[in-house]
Amino acid sequence: MNVAIIVAAGQGTRAGGRGDGSGGGRAKQFRELVGEPVIIHTLRRFEQSAMIGEVFAVGPAAQSSALLQLLKQYQIRKVARVVAGGATRTESVWRGLQAVRSTTAEIVAVHDGVRPFVTPDEIDETVRAAQAHGAAILAAPIVETIKEINNGRVARTLEREGLRRALTPQCFRYELLRRAYETALSENLTATDDSALVERLGIPVAIVEGHPRNIKITRPEDFALAEVLLKEFAD
């Protein structure tokens, strides 16, 4: 079975949250977007995915019962387990991975809980690419000009055709992701995405072209943009 680990354990401090679920200071994954919490929008995409059989939702440790309550309220049915997250994203994914049944897991899709704009088709296509290649990530083109810098000066302008912004989901064969995390944890490595940990093992990672709309809601102003995108999305 293919499974998804949805990482939503952040304290949301950058978006003004306090991570304790109180009042307006809620962590960003629990804040409402057009009347529903962000994490619920995200989970619905995985409910609609044909390829994902089970979801492991990794939330803040102190919010497990609140998250369970939300799943019930919004009738999210694919979540097999709510997992208490750790202090870092790496630790949270690792805890999610330990909750997955190793005997039946085929592909594991890791996805940011604050990326509600992924489509079920994008999820399914990335899972299929991981089935074919072992590892695959969703990625979007870059519209800005990117400079490599050195010592406060431009070293060169990169050819943006050859660059992509990494999005999620990032999908891997279970054993591969498990090995990548074990290596990272034993060597105390950190990375800005899961793919980088797998790349370090020398494993080729396939690229699936995704829509740039699949933003990560991080800063307070992202909510305003997200409201607009969500309305457009619904049309």
Add this chain to the structure above:
Amino acid sequence: MNVAIIVAAGQGTRAGGRGDGSGGGRAKQFRELVGEPVIIHTLRRFEQSAMIGEVFAVGPAAQSSALLQLLKQYQIRKVARVVAGGATRTESVWRGLQAVRSTTAEIVAVHDGVRPFVTPDEIDETVRAAQAHGAAILAAPIVETIKEINNGRVARTLEREGLRRALTPQCFRYELLRRAYETALSENLTATDDSALVERLGIPVAIVEGHPRNIKITRPEDFALAEVLLKEFAD
């Protein structure tokens, strides 16, 4: 004297405009943001700059009188000339450059008309860096993970600490920018920013760290984000 070329000659088709100034189909630089056209917000930043003496506003050829009217209506005083733009950004900047008096121009700051969130301090700091080094651009850190791709696979994850998103203004000694454009035009080169044309001459370009808020308003959803940023900006 230091001068600015504000490039606002786009037809705005990506933001849903028709470029003819009619109704809701206005080119994006003429669309209103919190009650004022985007281009006016941008020009105000240059009005407030201590280092910029004159501004050359490059607009759509068919909109010169409309643009002049706006300058009068909003009491923009630094614009020395409204210049009719060309078919491409390169051509528009080149036309702006030809309007600049070569005998008195020291630094030329090229800025996108649809970047209203630059601050007067950022403009001044970039002009000063160009005075010291010959060429300087405003640039912002990258928050996402960037992958170099090859043949549909990840070639490597780039170290984002060594990367920057190029913003504007991009500031150059007049002769240097003129030479860069003459070379580009004679060799029929295009580039995604002005700095790349100067870099091609082998000239070092200094980096000035700018705020990520300095976005280019390009897509329809950017207007929603821009409204939020502008309200925050005003506080």
